[in-house]
Amino acid sequence: MFNKNCLNKIPKMKNINHIYFIGIGGSGMGGIATILAKQGYKISGSDISNNFIIKKLNLLNIKIYLKHDAKNITNNIDLVVISTAIKKNNPELITAKNLNIIIISRAQMLTELMRFSYGITITGTHGKTTTTAMIYTIFKLAMLDPTFINGGILKDSKEFAYLGSSKYFIAEADESDRSFLYLNPIINIITNIENEHLDFYKNSIEVLKKIFLQFLKKIPFYGCIIVCIDNINNYNLIKKNKNILKQNIITYGFHKNADLQLYNYQQNNYKSRFFLLEKKKKRSLEINLNIPGYHNALNATAAFAISSYIGLNHVMIIKFLKKFVGIKRRFDILGFLFPYNKKIYKKDIIIIDDYGHHPTEIDITIKTARQIWKNRKLIMVFQPHRYSRTKNLLNEFIKILSKVDKLFILNVFSAGENFIKNANSEYLAQKIKKLGIIIPILIQSNNNYTIIQNIYSKLKGNEILIFQGAGDINNISSLFMNKKFRIEKNQINNKY
Structure with a gap:
C-alpha cells in the first residue's frame, strides 16, 4: 500500500554508502558530514587539527584521522568530498584519483543535500x-x-x-x-x-x-x-x-x-x-x-x-x-582577567575573541567596543589572515588598525599561501608605525606561550583586549583565559 510519509523522505544516493571528507574539521565540511551521518551514511575523514568540530563529530562515531595520509583512502570509499583549502598535491586526493573514486567539492555536496x-x-x-x-x-x-x-x-x-x-x-x-x-x-x-x-x-x-x-x-x-x-x-x-x-x-x-x-x-x-x-x-x-x-x-x-x-x-x-545570544568568535566575550601587576593596576581586563579578518569587519569590532566601553583602553592582538588579503587590502588595514590604543601583530596565518614580500606582518607593522598614530608591537614567535607572555606583561587594567583574526588565534585566547601560563620577565621580547 502507498505510504504518504514517503513523500517527505529524501531519496538515498544510489551506490553511495561510505563518504570520506578531506578537511572535515572546517565548520562547513563538518556540518555536511554531520547531516550525512544522521541520514545513515558511513562517514570518515581527515584534518590536521583536533578542534571543537572534530570532537563533536567523534560523538557521531565518525572515524577521523588527524593527518592527511594516502593510507586513509581505501577501496571501500564511494565518494570523497574536499574543502577549498585542499591542495592538488594532497596525498589523499591523489590516491582517491588513482583509485577512480568520485571526488566532489563541499559546495557540490551541499547542493545535493538541498536538492x-x-x-x-x-x-x-x-x-x-x-x-x-x-x-x-x-x-x-x-x-x-x-x-x-x-x-x-x-x-x-x-x-x-x-x-x-x-x-x-x-x-x-x-x-x-x-x-x-x-x-x-x-x-x-x-x-x-x-x-x-x-x-x-x-x-x-x-x-x-x-x-x-x-x-x-x-x-x-x-x-x-x-x-x-x-x-x-x-x-x-x-x-x-x-x-x-x-x-x-x-x-x-x-x-x-x-x-x-x-x-x-x-x-x-x-x-x-x-x-x-x-x-x-x-x-x-x-x-x-x-x-x-x-x-x-x-x-x-x-x-x-x-x-x-x-x-x-x-x-x-x-x-x-x-533570545538569540550570538555566535562563538563573533565579538565573543570570553571573560575577565586582572593585569600582571595586580597590586598596582587593580581594574580588570575584558577579553574578547573575534573572527573578523577584513578591514570592514575589524572596524565594526572597534566601533562596537568603543560604544560599549567608552572609558576603557582598546588593545588588539591581530593575526593577519592570508598574504594575498594583506597585500590587496594593505592601506585599509593600516588605517583601521591604527584606531586602537595598543596593537600587537602576530605572524601571518598563511592558510596555505606562499610568502609575499610586502604583505607579511613585519611590513604591515612598519607601515602602521610610519603613519605615526600608534607604535605596533610585533611578535614574531610562533610559540603561543611566548606570545601570551609578551601581551600579558604589558596590560595595565581597565582595558578591552580583543584577539582578532580568522586563523588559529583563538588557541591563544583560550590559553590566555585558562591561565595556562606564567610570566617570566627574562622571556619577554618584543620587536618595537
Missing part, C-alpha cells in the same frame, strides 16, 4: 554566519524544525549543523571561490559585497558583482531575494538589474529607500534596540537584541525579513530574535 528541500541561503562578504544562525534560531523556536548548516557555532546550543524534519534547509553560502553557483535556493539573502577573495574574480569587484548577479538569476521566479541596500555594491546591483530579476525583491537597511527601514538605533552596554519601519504594511516595530552593534541590527532585520516572508507572525519573530 529536495526549500533552500534558504545567506551570501555576502560579512554577516553571513550570524544572519544564518538568527534565521535558524527563529525557525527552530517557531517549531519549523529546519535543517541547518553554518560557518560558526551557536553560543547557547553549540550547534553548527542540525538535521531537521521539515522542508526548510538553511545554509550559509560561500562566495569566496564561486562555489555558491552550484546552489539552487528558493530564497537568498545578500548582506553586502566588498573587496574580498578577488583572486577568484580576476582581482575585480565588477567581476565579483557579475557572479553575484549570475547567482541571483538562479533564484526561481517564485522565489525571493532579500538584499541590504546600505551597501553601495548591493544597491547598484539591484538598481541596475531590477528589470532583469523577476523574483520578489525585499530591500532592507538604514537607507531611506529600503522596504524594511531601520531607524533610531540605540545601544545599552551589550544590548541593543532599534525600530523597524515596514513600509508596505505601514507599521513600525521595536526590536530588542541581546547582542550589540549596527551590523547585528542589520543581520536581525534580514532574519526578520525572511521569517516574515514565509508567514511567521511579527510578534513571534521579535520575541525569538531577543
